[in-house]
Amino acid sequence: MEEDSVMIREAVADDAEKLLDYLEKISAESDFLTFGPRELHLDIAQEKDTLDSFSIRDNALFLVAEVDDNIIGCLNFSGGTRSRTAHTGEFGISVLQAYWGQHIGKVLLKTLISWAHRTHIIRRINLRVRMDNVRAKRLYQSAGFVEEGMIKRDLLVNGKFYDSITMGLDIN
Template structure:
């Protein structure tokens, strides 16, 4: 799929009714990329647990869970969680993913732009962090394009098929 072929991408907050679709989606993407923190069959939540997770995000002022849909099909998601205490509630980390069939259409970028706008409007979030595998050049280029800066390296952060990978820690100040 190319963006010009996609009639419309809808970015919206996740709801409890998305739980089953999200579980199905996560089972697919776990096998599509080694850049995620889980592989095929490793996500490890039931539909009920996913419903509870979504509900818990909806109750927090410094958390966001959004999905991307194309023609009613879930094709991407982004989850952001701010710190649990007053001293770190202003900062959080996110993860983002898009179905492989939709890569290159700007969907991940739209999800992150939504997060940045939401953070600015929140009055709470002052910094967004992420970790990206050091060999994920497409991801790193996207994050830099959106203003994220490299802040450090986490050595041996991923272990996939008995091989270690480093992660680059990146951040974006909001104010």
């Protein structure tokens, strides 16, 4: 899928190095993520293995958004590995700050939801988002996600606790 020179596609093992560079960049840009700068400790071989496993699994999806061969956004969804949880999973999403507000998050999320319908396996998409992440919450609400619960003290960032809310979307 292409929108205003942004290409959304499934990640492949060869994206590993670029993806690690991307993750390091966004870790420094946003306090809303579950990781901070230099915290991922992943090497290229590990990342290649991760991307390979996502491409093999029927209930997992790793999307990247690219502009001119550079990764500027990503979304990864992983369903459960056992039969009782294979129909459900959580995703994480991010876009480089320079590209916020250009509907790249929205297109990534729509691509996930369409894929979920096509799998005939996924019946439920869950997420958790920091309570004060207004932009992300609006994005999820506009895609049909419903607020369902709250997790107190879910994140501890620079000595401050943050609560998260859980949201979900049934795939019928």
